[in-house]
Amino acid sequence: MDISTRYDASSVESKWYLAWEQAGLFKESGTPGKPKFTITIPPPNITGSLHMGHSLCYPTQDLIGRFMRMKGHDVLIVPGQDHAGIATQSVVSKQLKAQGIQPSELGREKFIEKTWEWRDVSGDTIIKQFRMLGCAFDWSRSRFTLDDEYVKAVLTVFIDWYEKGLIYRGKRIVNWDPVLKTSVSDIETLREDIKGKLYHVRYPFADGSGEVIIATTRPETMLGDVAVAVHPSDARYSDKIGKKLILPLVGREIPLVADQYPDPEFGTGAVKITPAHDPNDYEVGMRQGLPMPVIMDDSAKIIAEGPYFGLSRTEARKRIVADLEEQGFMVKIEDHNIAIIKSDRSGEIIEPLLSEQWFVKQTELAGPGIAAVKSGEIKFTPERFSKVFLDWMENIRDWCISRQLWWGHRIPVYYTEDGSHFAALSWDEAQAKAGDQKIVRQDDDVLDTWFSSGLWPFATLGWPEKTTDLAERYPTSVLVTDRNIIYLWVARMIMMGIDFCDQIPFTDVCIHATVMTEDGKRMSKSLGTGVDPTEVIAKIGADALRYTLLSQAGQNQEIRYSERRTEDARNFCNKIWNASRFALMSIGEEPLGQPGELNLIDKWIISRLYETEKLVNEAYGKYDFQQACAPLYHFFWNEFCDWYIELSKSRFSDPAERNTTGWVLLTVLDSFLKMLHPVMPHLTEEIYSHLPIAGKSDFIMSASWPELPESFSNPEAESQVAGWFEMVRALRALRADIDVDPKKVIPAAYYIGDLRGGEDVIKSQAWIESLVAGASPSSQNAGTTIEGVDFVLPTDGLIDIPKMIAKLQAESEKMAADLVKLEARLNNPMFVERAKPEVIEKDREIAADLADRIQKNAERIAVLSK
RNA sequence: GGUCGGUUAGCUCAGUGGUAGAGCACUUCGUUCACACCGAAGGGGUCGUAGGUUCAAAUCCUAUACCGACCACCA
DSSP, X not given: OOOOSSOOHHHHHHHXXXXXXXXXXXXXXXXXXXXXXXXEOOOOBTTOOOOHHHHHHHHHHHHHHHHHHHTTOEEEEEOEEBOOHHHHHHHHHHHHHHTTXXXXXXXXXHHHHHHHHHHHHHTTHHHHHHHHTTOOOOGGGOEETTSHHHHHHHHHHHHHHHHHTOEEEEEEEEEEETTTTEEEOGGGXXXXXXXXXXXXXXXXXXXXXXXXXXXXXXXXXXXXXXEEEEOTTXXXXXXXXXXXXXXXXXXXXXXXXEOSOSOTTSTTSEEEEOGGGOHXXXXXXXXXXXXXXXXXXXXXXXXXXXXXXXXXXXXXXXXXXXXXXXXXXXXXEEEEEEEEEEETTTOOBOEEEEEEEXXXXXXXXXXXXXXXXXXXSSXXXXXXXXXXXXXXXXXXXXXXXXXXXXXXXXXXXXEETTSOEEEOSSHHHHHHHHTTSOEEEEOOOEEOHHHHHTTHHHHTTTTXXXXXXXXXHOSEEEEEEEGGGIIIIIIHHHHHHHHHHSSOSEEEEEEEOEEEOXXXXXXXXXXXXXXXXXXXXXXXXXXXXXXXXXXXXXXXXXXXXXHHHHHHHHHHHHHHHHHHHHHHHHHOSSOOOOOOOOOHHHHHHHHHHHHHHHHHHHHHHTTOHHHHHHHHHHIIIIIIIIIIIHHHHHHHTSHHHHHHHHHHHHHHHHHHHHHHTTTSHHHHHXXXXXXOOTTOOSOSTTSOOOOOOGGGOOHHHHHHHHHHHHHHHHHHHHHHHTTOOTTOOEEEEEEESOOTTOHHHHHHHHTEEEEEESOOSSSSEEEEEETTEEEEEEOTTOOOHHHHHHHHHHHHHHHHHHHHHHHHHHTOHHHHHHXXXXXXXXXXXXXXXXXXXXHHHHHHHHHHHO
16 A cells, blocks of 8 residues: 555546446446346536536435445446537537538538537537546446437337327417527526516507506517407496507507406506517417417517517617607606516527427326325435425426427428328338328427436336336436426426336435535636536545535535535545555554454444444435435544544554454444445545455445444443543543643553543553552642542642632533533422433433532632642 | 525534534644644534423424525516
């Protein structure tokens, strides 16, 4: 083993990653009889590069996989990538434009060619970066959502739903992104409140009998107005319904109609109706049978004939407002908070636009998914997310799946001359379905990216073929992801999985926390608040980064990343490294023989190991990694290093103790490394490779989880040794009180009481030459009482008496206050009557101890004051 | 407007009914003998606020304030 006192992650990590891969450990073992454990990872976008969120998400899956592998499962983690329609198309478009090439001039086929080229060159950067994190995924099975087999799965799903009537074509108001020039689904949009204006505009009656004042936040849409609506119960307008109004600036006549939609309380109670550019107005338009003129093109420029033709939305608004004011139609303009909808991808304000799109009916697909979560067949962790899921599923709306893009799965619908259409795997198949009618074109749109990623758990296992993988590994075990895509992805996988495989796609959904900056902001490249994980790995290693994030991941919804925390993780790695160096240097390279009789310290650490394993095992099992890391850290640093190793030092020079001490040290280290391995795979593998244990596994990665016998548990040893340590701590504190340097050996300490077999431990750990029973011969002493034992250190006149007295008095005051509280409770008859007997007993013991120590302190003060 | 989180030591966070915990920071001390990315000792909190339940509340209930996330068609 390297003799460096600093753990050097960089040389260790890549070495072991390659060794594991060469040994085939990332692949399923295929061992008959082993239970299968399967994860299909959330496929990152080909445009992605590693960020802190990934550094939590993918190591989480790796951790679970490594844990389950050690627990005897046949683990398979299938990686892959998502073609990410909108994201990729915009990245490639930008690059082409930078080269002076207009995508529109390039044409569809050339553009797709270019995109594939780009994907081949730089599209799998992120997958390579997952390797740096130590992720044990089976790269030979990596899938891409545009692979031939995957495409077939996507088209098969589409055709099936199309033929069942679950997919339909319809003119609806969709969220139109005027920059990307495509529709996006509701969940791909963001809502934002901004300060806007509310414009009050007069619409005169055609017959000159007055006017109606409407309020609008978007005056430019008046070019598409087809009516003004009022509530039927609104007395202000009841006698005027059906009359015609003149649309200002345009001059067109539009009716005043009655509809349930307007709220009489808001504004004037009259609403202008623009069915093609507002979802609510569209509903009114449908109910009232109104025309629905579209007044903007795909880039949100005005296409209505007239003076505003060709203007952008914002330009048109300015001009229309000015014209309305100039011509006296504007009544007033008020400040008003308005909710706008932005495109998640481009950040552009969405234009609600009436257009022809493909939709999937959702209600009947949602039912079985809701049932699966309600019955507990699918379990969310943390549990609270099942409510989030159910709320959305129970109010689900139809899903717009067509996107006006080139990069993606082209919708497999083929049209004949007369406009009838057929869904088919190919043009030829469509022609066959069409019979005598001639197929003339394929639909131009592609499918929403989430339509294809919704098939991920089963399409990656070979569906629609009836593969062995599918039979053995579906449903998969756990899905680990971010809460942001519960609707976009998790819900879709559940619905699609149940519909096409008749079974849920996974039994567990583990929603991990979001990694934020140190001050709680979103990590974002564009804001410059992101931290590049590859740089952190270069500095402190993947294991330390994994520990940094995983040790903070539990039920919380947020993790704040800070460099300071990475130092803790690095220090922990270093501590493990050095403690292991000590163990190996002390034990030597040859495997040890059978241990002799274990002493109480041995039994204590082994019992602590046993308790730690129980906690860690349980915490991993419920995806609470914080709860696993804390006991691992505490056990290793504060129990194993601070006490066991310190106590082992003298034992290694004693031939009678050497073998047993070494055996215990190795047993504990071996189990500890295995328990830590899922979090820190490389460091644990490196140290494990040096452990002189006969017949150990080739790799810690393929070793079994430590199954510790119940005989390791020893509460008596634990409490007895804990008592010794209390005495040591009290003596050390006493030494500090009289200003004796740490570790400088004091010749003698005197005691009255029962040391309970702890003499040797106390002497060596409190750095005292000899412990003498009885009173101190010296006249000047410092004393303390702990665990019922009075300890006295002779001070030979070196003591600062006033300081010592002050110290004792402060201590006594604190104890007296505690005692008062305790006695008040013990004197309360209700407490004595109703509290659990063990609680009362414990309180009595503490009270007696306090009283004793206060008494002893008083005596000491009296002596010192003389 | 609705739902769900959070509010505990200077900072970041554990802690689901029985005398408040960790890491870091801070103070004092310590250089051969695994580790200064270390060791020893110490200071520091009326657990957001107000009520309630209970012998006993950081912990359970109710209300409220602030922070955050998500959902929601008011022109």
